[in-house]
Amino acid sequence: MDSLTELFCLIDDFCCQFEPALERRLLETGVKKRKRCSGLSLSELMTLTVLFHQLRFRQFKSFYLVYVCRHLQAEFPKLPSYQRCVELLPRCVAPLAALFEMLKGQCDGISIADATAIAVCDNRRIARHRVFADSARRGKTSMGWFYGFKLHAIINSRGELIRLRLTAGNVDDRKPMPDLCQGLFGQLFADKGYLAQWLTEALDQQNLQLITPLRKNMRPVPRTRFEKVILRRRSLIETVFDELKNLCQIEHTRHRSLFNFIVNLMAGIVAYCLSDNKPTLNLTRVNSLAKA
Structure with missing residues (x-):
């Protein structure tokens, strides 16, 4: 997105369809509730959350007080206080998740x-951490131990996110894959952590071929030159994760609410989906290397 106006128009058009559909699906308890409209509309609030990640700010507080309140008063004339804005953020959870479904790749x-x-606190503070005590778990990656969640992702050759799943940090990488791969076709490339006979068979039943490197004690499996080249370039997804974490700021340890953690995560993912310069596989070069 090149301008704030384009971003707002995209989100506002989405909200015009999403909000009435959501209202029709909400369950009634019979208890009357006040439905006061806030100064910021849902589309304005979502625009601010996504803009925060697009402008690469490190802290939402400095973004709101230093940038938005000083420079965007004309665009957002009814800005509430910072504390009130933070209280409103949980309203964006479902809309941002739905917006990702609209923007994701194919x-x-x-x-x-x-x-x-996705770490939520420093390892030295795990014992006294309370915000995510009921949801986050200790996990281990090749980089060491962490406390938090895992973001399971699948991308296509253009670097676009096509599937996402958030789990506790102690969940095996292979466990969410059968559900996550529903509707996919062709070939799925992954690292050795996804080696499992049951997973290969489950994906075969979905007409999806799982291709991973082999361990040293495994029998050789015939691979085409094209498959070998793609396997060497599967680190493309690591580049996507690097942009999500270091540019879109989906990971930090200052969260005080589970809902606001989800808002921060999904807003960063939406900001990535709207980015024009995603890391991609050069399939022309891949084909030339495969033929060499």
Whole structure:
């Protein structure tokens, strides 16, 4: 997105369809509730959350007080206090998740899967951490132990996110894959952590071929030159994770609410989906290397 106006128009058009559909599906308890409209509309609030990640700010407080309140008063004339804005953020959870479903990429037959750790506190503070005590768990990756969640992702050859799943940090990378791969086709490339006979068979039943490197004690499996080249370039998804964490700021340890953690995560993912410069596989070069 090149401008704030384009971003707001995209989100506002989405909210015009999403909010009435959501109202029709909400369950009634019979208890009358006040439905006061806030100064910020849902589309304005979502625009601010996504803009925060697009502008690469490190803290939402400095973004809101220093940038938004000083420079965007004309665009957002009814800005509430910072504390009130933070209280409103949980309203964005469902809309941001639905917006990702609209913006996500499509399977093109070449998919790459992996999972990354989303730490919610420093390891030295695990014992006294309370915000995510009921949901976060200790997990271990090749980089060491962490406390938090895992983001399981599948991308296509254009670097677009096509599937996402958030689990506790102690969940095996392979466990969510059968459900996550529903509707995909072609070939799925992954690392050795996804080696499992049951997973290969489950994906075969979905017409999806799982291709991973082999361990030293395993029998050789015939691979085409094209498959070998793609396997060497499956680190593309690590580049996507790097952009999500270091540019879109989906990971930090200052959360005080589970809902606001989800808002921060999904807003960063939406900001990535709207990015024009995603890391991609150069399939022309891949084909030339495969023929060499």
